Each structure stands twice: as structure tokens, then as C-alpha cells.
Amino acid sequence: MKNDQQQNTDDLTHKLPEAENPYQLSKLKLTKVEKWAAGVPAVMAAVSDLIEDKTVLRGGKALFKMNQMGGFDCSSCAWPDPDDDRSPLGEYCENGAKALAEEATTKKVTAAFFKENSVYSLSQLDDYQIGKMGRLTEPVYLPVGGTHYQPITWEDAFGKIASHLNALESPNEAAFYTSGRTSNEASFLYQLFAKEFGTNNMPDCSNMCHETSGTALKTTIGIGKGTVTLEDFYDTDLIIIIGQNPGTNAPRMLSALEKGKKNGAKIIAVNPLPEAGLMGFHNPQAIKGIIGSGGKLTDLFLPIKINGDMALLKAIELLLIELEKKNPGEVFDHEFIRDKTTGFENFQKQFENLDLDHLAFLSGVSKELIIEAAEMIAFKKRIIICWGMGLTQQPNGVDMIREIVNILLIKGSIGKPGAGVCPVRGHSNVQGNRTMLIDEKPTNEQLDRLQAYFGFNPPRNHGYDVVGTIKAIHEEKVKVMFCMGGNFLSAAPDTTYTAEALRKLKLLVCVSTKLNRGHLIHGKESLILPTLSRSDMDIVNNEIQIISTENSMGVVQSSKGVLQPISDQFLNETQIVCRMAMATLGEKSVVNWLLYHGSYDAVRDAIENCIPGFENYNVRVREKGGFYLPNAPRHGEFKAKESADRAAFTLTEIPDNELEADEYMMATTRTHDQFNTTIYGMDDRYRGIKNERRVIFMNQNDIDKAGFKAGDKVDLFNYNDGIERIAPLFLIVSYQIPERNTVTYFPETNVLVSVNNVVKESNMPASKYVKIKVKKHDPAIYQKIKRM
Incomplete structure (x- = not known):
């Protein structure tokens, strides 16, 4: 018979995992707001992250290969490397060093870890703590009604995916998400599989940024x-x-x-x-x-x-x-x-x-x-x-x-x-993903080239973007979701709504290097598949392989990892796609997935034949500095949508930004200790914030008029669509910001961004334009949130 303590623990494991960071404050300390960036503090911060992740030698050696010719491409931003003159001291920044520290860590998240930690108990940690657990090292599976992820073989994992996909009434009941860290080669095969499977449901991180x-x-x-x-x-x-x-x-x-x-x-x-x-x-x-x-x-x-x-x-x-x-x-x-x-x-x-x-x-x-x-x-x-x-x-x-x-x-x-x-693009290969046809709205010209080369007729109807996918999952029009990297939950808008949708999925699959909150808000069944990071050596047929990426300015260059992988169970993303395709499509496929499984060069040959600008790809990608893709406007050649060889002037309107007397305009942003949804630390050094993320920056005049004081605890509300959305327990920080404007960090305030608050035409979440109300913190607010 179980004792009371064990019974209480078992009860906790069956609770619904939390979709957001815990509603708790650290000890906020305000420091000097900086007037310049980088310098010695940036160097010290980079080193400190290597020390914290206990990878000074391993990670430090890799830093000098980051963004260098013959080295590997940084997994954080997409800012271009100099074509020739690269710094011998290090062609990386503080945030790149933080990203590498987390990739190079030798801390491991194993099946034994999941056996000891339920999904619910992990959800009680904040995003920083979750991210610091270490590298995922083996595939794991969460069964229907399960409370703990458990080990699964790669073969059984692909069998599970194939079984779910082939059981769908329509290929359009599946969606395939892509993050910006995915290489050109993996991205091309990923979209190829989705199209041969029969759908253009390809939401990607571009749908949320550019x-x-x-x-x-x-x-x-x-x-x-x-x-x-x-x-x-x-x-x-x-x-x-x-x-x-x-x-x-x-x-x-x-x-x-x-x-x-x-x-x-x-x-x-x-x-x-x-x-x-x-x-x-x-x-x-x-x-x-x-x-x-x-x-x-x-x-x-x-x-x-x-x-x-x-x-x-x-x-x-x-x-x-x-x-x-x-x-x-x-x-x-x-x-x-x-x-x-x-x-x-x-x-x-x-x-x-x-x-x-x-x-x-x-x-x-x-x-x-x-x-x-x-x-x-x-x-x-x-x-x-x-x-x-x-x-x-x-x-x-x-x-x-x-x-x-x-x-x-x-x-x-x-x-x-x-x-x-x-x-200025954010993620390292988000532009390359789109070039590789990761697009829910492919053109007929693009599809015609795929059809001519591979011999199958790709679907012509447009698919779902990120916002469309969230709504389609809610309506149970999408029943299986495969995520190639990223943290879909925390990057998406309207956190509560998105979490409710994800829980309806029959299967959620996440290909990842590290644990994140998106693994904890799961479908009825879920899989986590570990993969190589950009800095890991990618060894196929006993040879270290190169992949390629495209930076913000259209340069395609090679990337070769230098770190010995810490697990022998990693598959690279290309192999994951190929094995999923072979398991799902079997003899119905006209694509030689086995060839691509063992050869990046073969993948690049296919890209060369299907996408303009990649002529002689395998030779040029190995040249020093890579090569530029065609860019007609760069050379003064234009072709606007409805004009012949000309650029188009556009007539636009001035928006009405009226606010109610008690409303403020909020924009979400990230801290300096953060890359997208990855939290490296709890400080925002340049803005003078230390040891806290639940803050709202306000103009001092607004603070005074509302009867608040700097440091007061407040709750934030949004009422778009007639729905009350609540982000509780924030601290007011007086800051140099226009009156009636406020700034907060994401993902903590993504819950306030309505899924219907989108950019006209691009259908992106309008996370920099959220009307909110700020009220004195009410401890009873938590009970209200639980009932929502």
C-alpha cells in the first residue's frame, strides 16, 4: 500500500501540465541602464555561460570555429559573415557563445531522467530551468494517458508516426512545422515529404517573424x-x-x-x-x-x-x-x-x-x-x-x-x-527554409519543377500557416503535428488557446536538441526525437558531412560541426525525414529516400535541379565563403506583382491607434539573455534588469496618473474578441518609453496576444501591438485563471 506522500506525488503526475511559466517573482534588482553594447562585459558573459554549462574546454575550442571558413554556422542569428576578412579572434557574439554553450554541454536528458520526472512536475519549472537540463539523448514516447515519457526505439518511433499519418482521412489532417535552425538539405527533404504525402500544411517560424x-x-x-x-x-x-x-x-x-x-x-x-x-x-x-x-x-x-x-x-x-x-x-x-x-x-x-x-x-x-x-x-x-x-x-x-x-x-x-x-532576420536559416520551399503557399512554377524532377503531382491547394494551423487543430481539422525544431507552444500567440489546441492532437512529434515547454503540452500521444546540433559532427558513412544555410543577405555557405556528439542515438534531421518518409510512404513513393538518407551531396543535386540559383551546388558550396543567390533588385531589376519590370509605389493608410482612458499599448520583446524562446539567464543587462522577467516597462507619467509606484505588483489584461486574457503578477519598472506605451517580455505575455490579432495580408501574430489594461495585483486572480 502506498504511503500518503507517494499517493500525493501520484496525484500530481496526473494534473494538467502548465502551459506558461510559473506565476512567481524572483528578487528584482535594478541596475544601470546601459548606453552602449558589447565591450568587456559581453566577453565575460560569453565565458560565464561556458563555465555554467561546464564546457569551457569543449565549448571554448568550438567557439573559434563558429562562423569561420570550414567551421560551423552559428545556430542563433542570421547576420551574414564577411565574405573574406573574418576575425581570427572569433567571429561570434555573446549570444552566439550562449547558444553554443547550451549545445556543447555534456549534461544529458535520458530516459532515466524522464522516468524520475513526470510531465506535470517538469511543467512546474520555469523555462530557464527546463532549458538547463541538458541535451536530449534518446527518443522517448508518451502514451495515451501517460504521465511520464518512456524510451522507444527509432524503428518503433517511425512506425508510430507512419501509423498515425496513414490512418488520417486526408493528408491535410497533418501539419509539418519548421524552425529556422533546420539546414537547407533537411528543409528541402522535409517539404518534399510533406508534398508527396499530400499536403501544403507547412507552418514555419517565418509565419511569426518576417x-x-x-x-x-x-x-x-x-x-x-x-x-x-x-x-x-x-x-x-x-x-x-x-x-x-x-x-x-x-x-x-x-x-x-x-x-x-x-x-x-x-x-x-x-x-x-x-x-x-x-x-x-x-x-x-x-x-x-x-x-x-x-x-x-x-x-x-x-x-x-x-x-x-x-x-x-x-x-x-x-x-x-x-x-x-x-x-x-x-x-x-x-x-x-x-x-x-x-x-x-x-x-x-x-x-x-x-x-x-x-x-x-x-x-x-x-x-x-x-x-x-x-x-x-x-x-x-x-x-x-x-x-x-x-x-x-x-x-x-x-x-x-x-x-x-x-x-x-x-x-x-x-x-x-x-x-x-x-x-534583419532572426533565426539562422529562416530565409533558407523559405528558399527550400518551406512555404504553405508554394507557387505553381515551384510545384511544376518538383513534379518534372520527381514524377509525382504535388498538392496545389494552399495549406495552413501558423495561425491557421492553431485554429485548425482547435477545430480538429489537423490531428497530427510534426515539429522540426523550435518550441511551437511558447513561440505562438494566445498561449492558453494554443495549449488547448495542442492537447487535442492525436499525435505530436518534436525533433529537438533540448527540452522545452513545448514538449510538456502534448497531444494524446507524443514523441520527442533527439537530433544533432549545428556544432555537432554529422558523420554519415564514416565521413564528417557538411550542410548548408542561407544568411540574411542571400549567401549560401557550408557548415561543418566540430564537436563529438554526446550520444550515439542521435540521427541528423535529414535521416529523420528520410526514415519517416520510408516508413510512411513505403513502396508508394517515387522518391529515392534511401539515397538521400546516406548522401547530402545527392540532396544538393536534387536541389540544384529544382530550385533556380543553385547551379553547380556541390562545388560552389565548398568554395571559400560560399555563393550569392540571384537577387535581381540588388542589380536594379524589378518586377512588382502587377507591373512589367518595374518597382511599385504603394498607397497606404495611417492607422487609428486610439486607446480607451484606461488602456495602454503593449509590445512584447526579448531580453538580452534570450534567443527566441530559449532563456539563457534571468537578466536583461542593457535595460538594467537583473534576476527577473515578469516586469512591465512604463512611462513614469503613466505610473503616476494610474496611482501606481515603480515596483508595484500588477496584473495585465487583454480583451480582444470579447475574451478576457490574463497575465498575472508583474512588477512595474519606470523606463524611458512614450506615454501610454508599455513593453513586456515574451513568452510571458504571449497569453495576451489574441490569435486573431494578426498582420493584414501576412497573417502573422501582431505581438508588437496589444491593447492591455493594468490593474493592481489581486492574489485571487489565480483561481480565476484556473477556471478559464
Whole structure:
């Protein structure tokens, strides 16, 4: 007979796992808000993570191979490596070192670990604790009604997947998610399997970060990618950074900005927060950056209101039109407008009814600062405009990027050296995934090439994106979900709604390197399949293999892991796809999956035959620095959606951002100790936050008007769709932010982002535009949440 303690433990294991971080506070300590990024503190932070994960020698040796020729591609951001001149001291940043530390750890999550820890008990930990458990080392399975994952052989795992997939009434009852860390080779085979299986349900992380960029750019310039190269940053006149924080999101970008500044470029930064990485940079590889004052980056900072960007852009355009009238032919590039664009006349007419004072009010930026920005832009031709999710996750994000293109078109600042558009991608191969046809909306041209080469007719109907997949699972239209990497639960919006959906799945499969919360909110049955990390040696047929990735600027290069894998049960992602395909499709398949299972070169040969730009792939990917993919707009060749060989001006609207008297606008962001949903630590060094994540940044005037004090405990509410969403127990932090605007960290506040709060046209979650109410913390709120 079980004792009381054992009985209580058993009862706990059958409770519903928690979909969110525990509602508890650490001991918040406020430190100095930094005015510059990197420097010696970044070096020390990188080393400390290696020490914490007990991998100083193993991980330290690998660091010097990261992003180097013949080494491996960093698994964090997609910022490009220099084509030739790479630093011998280390071509990596602090966050790259943190990512490597977690890959290089020798701590293991084994079947024995899962035997000792129930799914529910693991869900009581926070995301930081879950992530620090170590590397997953063997496949595990959670049966119907199970409370603990248990070991399963690879053969039985693939049999389980095949059984579920083949039992579906339609292939469209399955969805195949992809994270941005997946290689070109694995991505290509993954989408090939989904299409031969019979569906285009391929949600991916692009649907949550830069789908907006691709949607806007395809319809204006003819390609859904940026048009600049890294060298363009070194020799340009002006760099404008909007809604992007390079110090945290792409730290190696700081070196490019510094080099551009040294060569005479000016920088304008547009953001609600004066981020350290926008203001200054101490280069840890230069004497001045270590013992000196470092370098100032931003020449002009525009403290925009959340979603005030459209009003700001139109105000700048209005001023440029006035300056052109005073200086005919010196501000606008009329030859470029005449020969390369369409729609200019209608674009210009809209400004006859716009007022500068009103636009300045809507933007939140003073008229004086806007005039200064316009004057900085007016007489320069080589202009680069960069943006991040501060724009792409706004409801009108597609239109705002089109407005950015409008500015570059009137200036003729696209398709020439030192000028163009630069969406700063987050994950390491998110752009490569899309190039490899990871897309729920493939074109007929793409499908025709696959059909011609492989001999089967791919499905032509569009599939589900991320938001569509969540809704389809809720409606039980999707019954099996396969996740190639990532943490779908914590990255997705509307956490409670998403968790409810995932629990309805008949089978959830996650291919992962580490444990995360997405493994704990499971389907009726679930599998976790361990795979190699980017830094692990990928050995096939007794040879270390190369994979390839595509960075933010369209360079495809090889990546070769250097670390001895800590488990002999790892399969690489390509092998996982091939074995799933062979188990599921069997003799019905016309694809030689066995060939691809043993040869990346064979996969690249297939890519070469199916995707333009990959001619002689196996040779060029092995060349020093890789190769650039075709990019017609980079060379001044355009083809907007409805024009013949021209770029298109676009007419856009200014949004109504009215708030109720007790409402605030909230944007989610990440800390400096975080990459996407991976939490490396509990600090946000640059913003002066130590040992806490449950904070809300507010303007001091708003704090005073609401009768709060800095440090007060509050609960956050959203009421979109007539539904009350609650994120309880946050601490108020007074910060330099526009009034009525607030910022919080994700995934802690993803619960407040309605699944229906999306970007128009791209259907991305609008996580940077969430209307909330802030109320004094009520301890009874937890009971209300449990009843929801």
C-alpha cells in the first residue's frame, strides 16, 4: 500500500501540465541602464555561460570555429559573415557563445531522467530551468494517458508516426512545422515529404517573424528578401534602423555599423526604447572598445510611439516633397522614378491633404526631430533601411514596409551599391527554409519543377500557416503535428488557446536538441526525437558531412560541426525525414529516400535541379565563403506583382491607434539573455534588469496618473474578441518609453496576444501591438485563471 506522500506525488503526475511559466517573482534588482553594447562585459558573459554549462574546454575550442571558413554556422542569428576578412579572434557574439554553450554541454536528458520526472512536475519549472537540463539523448514516447515519457526505439518511433499519418482521412489532417535552425538539405527533404504525402500544411517560424517582409517586398520589388550585402554597410551615406535592436537581436551587426560610421555614414534609429545597441558600441576586438570610450552609433534617435511609424514615414515623405520643390532634381531621382517605377503620380497626390503637425502628433516624435531626419535623408542617395519585428509584428506591418520602399524609390536608393532594403532576420536559416520551399503557399512554377524532377503531382491547394494551423487543430481539422525544431507552444500567440489546441492532437512529434515547454503540452500521444546540433559532427558513412544555410543577405555557405556528439542515438534531421518518409510512404513513393538518407551531396543535386540559383551546388558550396543567390533588385531589376519590370509605389493608410482612458499599448520583446524562446539567464543587462522577467516597462507619467509606484505588483489584461486574457503578477519598472506605451517580455505575455490579432495580408501574430489594461495585483486572480 502506498504511503500518503507517494499517493500525493501520484496525484500530481496526473494534473494538467502548465502551459506558461510559473506565476512567481524572483528578487528584482535594478541596475544601470546601459548606453552602449558589447565591450568587456559581453566577453565575460560569453565565458560565464561556458563555465555554467561546464564546457569551457569543449565549448571554448568550438567557439573559434563558429562562423569561420570550414567551421560551423552559428545556430542563433542570421547576420551574414564577411565574405573574406573574418576575425581570427572569433567571429561570434555573446549570444552566439550562449547558444553554443547550451549545445556543447555534456549534461544529458535520458530516459532515466524522464522516468524520475513526470510531465506535470517538469511543467512546474520555469523555462530557464527546463532549458538547463541538458541535451536530449534518446527518443522517448508518451502514451495515451501517460504521465511520464518512456524510451522507444527509432524503428518503433517511425512506425508510430507512419501509423498515425496513414490512418488520417486526408493528408491535410497533418501539419509539418519548421524552425529556422533546420539546414537547407533537411528543409528541402522535409517539404518534399510533406508534398508527396499530400499536403501544403507547412507552418514555419517565418509565419511569426518576417512573413510580413516577404509579403511586402514581393509585391513592390519582386523578391521577398533584402537587397543589400554586408559590404554595402561599409560604404553608404545613411543607415536607418527601424523597430530593430541590433545589440541583442544581431550583435555582430554592430561591427558593420561601426565600420560604416568610420567611413562617413550617418545613422538614424527609430524605436520606442533607446536601446543600448542603437546608441553606442564598444568593440571587444579593438583596444578602443576595451579600454576606451567606444563609439557612438546613432546620430539621430526618434522615440516613436508603438505603431506611430506610418505617420512618421509619411511626415518624412511630406517634407521630402517640399524640399524637392525648393531644390528641383536634387532630392528625388526622377530618372529612376521614370525608368524603374510605376504609380508615382498617385503616390504624390496623397500628400496634398496631409498635415505635418498632425502626423508628428500621431507618430509621437517632435516635428523638429522629423525635420532633422528629413534633412539628413534629402540630399543622400546611398541609403539602407533596416527593420526587425518592431515593424513586422504590427497589424499594418506590410504597409509600413511598403512605405519604406516608397521612400527608397523616390530617392532611387535601391539596386545600387550602398543602398537598399535590409530585413534583419532572426533565426539562422529562416530565409533558407523559405528558399527550400518551406512555404504553405508554394507557387505553381515551384510545384511544376518538383513534379518534372520527381514524377509525382504535388498538392496545389494552399495549406495552413501558423495561425491557421492553431485554429485548425482547435477545430480538429489537423490531428497530427510534426515539429522540426523550435518550441511551437511558447513561440505562438494566445498561449492558453494554443495549449488547448495542442492537447487535442492525436499525435505530436518534436525533433529537438533540448527540452522545452513545448514538449510538456502534448497531444494524446507524443514523441520527442533527439537530433544533432549545428556544432555537432554529422558523420554519415564514416565521413564528417557538411550542410548548408542561407544568411540574411542571400549567401549560401557550408557548415561543418566540430564537436563529438554526446550520444550515439542521435540521427541528423535529414535521416529523420528520410526514415519517416520510408516508413510512411513505403513502396508508394517515387522518391529515392534511401539515397538521400546516406548522401547530402545527392540532396544538393536534387536541389540544384529544382530550385533556380543553385547551379553547380556541390562545388560552389565548398568554395571559400560560399555563393550569392540571384537577387535581381540588388542589380536594379524589378518586377512588382502587377507591373512589367518595374518597382511599385504603394498607397497606404495611417492607422487609428486610439486607446480607451484606461488602456495602454503593449509590445512584447526579448531580453538580452534570450534567443527566441530559449532563456539563457534571468537578466536583461542593457535595460538594467537583473534576476527577473515578469516586469512591465512604463512611462513614469503613466505610473503616476494610474496611482501606481515603480515596483508595484500588477496584473495585465487583454480583451480582444470579447475574451478576457490574463497575465498575472508583474512588477512595474519606470523606463524611458512614450506615454501610454508599455513593453513586456515574451513568452510571458504571449497569453495576451489574441490569435486573431494578426498582420493584414501576412497573417502573422501582431505581438508588437496589444491593447492591455493594468490593474493592481489581486492574489485571487489565480483561481480565476484556473477556471478559464
